[in-house]
Ligand SMILES: O=P(O)(O)OC[C@H]1O[C@H](OP(=O)(O)OP(=O)(O)O)[C@H](O)[C@@H]1O
């Protein structure tokens with residue numbers, strides 16, 4: 001894949017002092033970069049549903065589902081899903097959060113690809129994996145646009161295929 005790192009903007013001290021925020025909006029605005037990234041996130045993997053994690057994960061996961069003929073399932077921040085949910089709480093680089101998935105989002109035996117923009121500490125992805133597994137579905141891989149390798153998020157996803165397209 002082309003190295004699109006130049007389209008990731010570094011924003012110091014956002015959202016808190018000491019955090020170097022990786023802003024993906026320049027990459028999203030570039031058609032060639034955006035489409036290649038969407039193509040690569042699911043390439044060669046077999047799955048029935050794509051999970052996108054609110055909010056930036058939605059931007060990437062929905063087109064991955066569309067292009068691969070899979071369904072899309074949102075994992076949302078707490079209180080946003082209207083029906084019965086499972087929830088998981090976790091810490092991330094600049095705070096903590098709770099995410100939820102609809103308890104009936106998957107068919108028994110569904111193979112699930114989880115997609116998000118950034119793998120940092122891995123807290124968010126770990127919680128999403130737990131949610132999918134609680135429903136009885138199977139996580140086949142976790143794909144990210146970008147990995148912040150100094151935070152070792154991969155270590156929180158043992159035994160899983162972890163795909164990252166850019167590493168910083
Ligand atoms: O690996 P971690 O340390 O868990 O961090 C990665 C998560 O942080 C960001 O989400 P954020 O909660 O900022 O939400 P947003 O997508 O709504 O901006 C990013 O989109 C990932 O989901």
Ligand SMILES: Nc1ncnc2[nH]cnc12
Pocket residue numbers: 019020021022023092093094118120121148
């Ligand atoms: N440094 C960072 N930049 C962008 N998104 C993030 N999510 C967690 N850490 C992040």
